[in-house]
Structure formats: C-alpha cells, structure tokens
Amino acid sequence: MIKKITSIDDLSIKEINKIADDAIKFSLNKKKTKKSKVRNIFNLFLEPSTRTTVSFELAAKKIGHNIININFDKSSLSKGETFKDTMATLVSMNPDALIIRDQSEFSPRDIYNNHKISVINAGDGKNEHPTQSLLDYAILKKKFGNKKITIGICGDIKHSRVAHSNIKLFTKLNYNIEIIAPNYFLDKNNLLKINKNIKYRNSLNNIDNLDVIMMLRIQKERINKNLKSSVASFKNKYCLNMKHLKSKPFLMHPGPVNRNIEISDDVLDTYKRSLILDQVEMGVYTRMACLEYLF
Ligand code: NCD
Secondary structure (H helix, E strand, O other), X not given: OXXXXXXXXXXXXXXXXXXXXXXXXXHOOOOOOOOOOOOEEEEEEOOOOOHHHHHHHHHHHHHOOEEEEEEOOOOHHHHOOOHHHHHHHHHHOOOOEEEEEEOOOOHHHHHXXXXXXXXXXXXXXXXXXXXXXXXXXXXXXXXXXXXXXXXXXXXXXXXXXXXXXXXHHHHHXXXXXXXXXXXXXXXXXXXXXXXXXXXXXXXXXXXXXXXXXXXXXXXXXXXXXXXXXXXXXXXXXXXXXXXXXXOOOXXXXXXXXOEOOOEOHHHHHHOOOEOHHHHXXXXXXXXXXXXXXXX
C-alpha cells in the first residue's frame, strides 16, 4: 500500500503512537534505523522554512536515503511553469516519496490522489502540518507518558496549520484543550466540527490549571489587510510574559517566534521549562519515524 501523511486524519491512534514511540526511542538512542532499500525522496518547499526542511533532510540522511531539496527559486515554477506541469515532471522521475510545503490547502492530498505516490504534507497553507503535531506529541509523551494533560493553545488559531493539526491530534488523545485567542484569530465553526468540548478563553490570566502552554506565531503572510492592526492589539494583550507562568507550565512554540509579540524576550531567554529547542531536536527523530512509517 502506498502510504501518506497529508493530515492527522490519515493516521490511526495506533499509528500515531508507533511514530511517537519510535521518535522517543531514536531520541534516547534506543532504536537503530531499519535496514531498508535506499529511497529517493524529493523535498519540495514552496514556502520559507528552516526547521522543517533541514530536519527532513537530516532525517532522510540518517536513515540512509537520497533526498533532493527543491524550492521555488530553484524550480521552473519561477519560470512560469504551472504547478500541475511541475508535479508531472517530478513524478516522471519516480521518486519514492514527495515531501511538500505549499501555500495551497489540500495540494498534498491532491498530489497523492492524482499520482499515487507517497506524500508527506510539510504544511499546506493554513490547513494542516501533521508532522509538527506528531513531534509535539512525541515531546509530550516523553514528558507525561499517557496522562490526559490539559494544554492551552494561544495565538493566531485561525490561520495556523499547526493549530489545526494539533487540535485534531489532541482531540484523538482525549487531552483537555483550552484555546486562548481573540475572536479575530478564531475559526470557531471549524473547531466545533473537530471537538465540541474545547474551552475558550480571551486572556492569559489564571492559566494555573495548564500543564502546557503552546504559543503560536501570528501568520502575518496569511492575514488580510484589515486584520493587520490586530497584531498590535494581540501583542498588548496576549504576549506571554513571566507573570503568566507562575504555576510553571511547560512552554512550547513551533517556531519561528516573533519576539515580544507572542513571547517576551525574558521568557524566551530564561524560562527553564521551555521546550522550544527540544521541539526542534525531536523534529528530526519524528521525521525519521515518519519516513520509516512510509516505507
Ligand atoms: C510552522 C509552519 O510553518 O507552519 N513552522 C514550522 O514548521 N516549525 C509554524 C509557523 O510558521 O508559524
């Protein structure tokens, strides 16, 4: 069967746990990579990326696969070739898998349906970013085991693919989810379709019940012009500072962080229970586990 990870919906709880457990074992040096055939993987990034693209490349290399990086400027898309023609060209070279980040929602799923090749979604517009959620879960599972934790997610939920994948995944895990966001960054109707039991808050005060606070980036590139002024009002009310962290929850953020908009400098530079760089490191192990899942 040709496998794909285009959405959290593609994976059963059992598969999600296998990927997280493998990632944790890789991180503890308790798992050797499987001796499998050398595969050819295309790593196509049509939006900016540091962590995700490098971690996929490193993960593939650690397992012994060939990985070829392609971005917009290096591809014929920049010469005016259509997306459809570029895809047909790449698929003609018979890659074993395509990792893709694209601004169009659902394009990873469409490529899988049209070309019947293994696809990993590395972020499709504001829709989903399933491997980010898997790595976030691997971190949480390593810290909390199977405990049903309470996690607060704060920021631009509406435009964030990380929020959408994480809310799907945390719902499957029966975590208590609390969303902390102003109305202009909320897509409540969409969230209600995923989970009716989410708790909503409009401030970061009194979050002592949270085991984890996850801050998310304001997606400036996806916000329309009349929401631009909301960045300033968000920053005034929702920027995480030391006062909010008295009960010492773990702190997560997928990066990149807008300093002093989502998280204050002192929290970023000195807060001891920040997991932000652990997330980056777990990203490599989780993507190794995802590639082993595909093949
Ligand atoms: C996220 C993304 O690209 O969606 N970054 C990442 O992959 N670590 C989050 C973001 O850009 O806000």
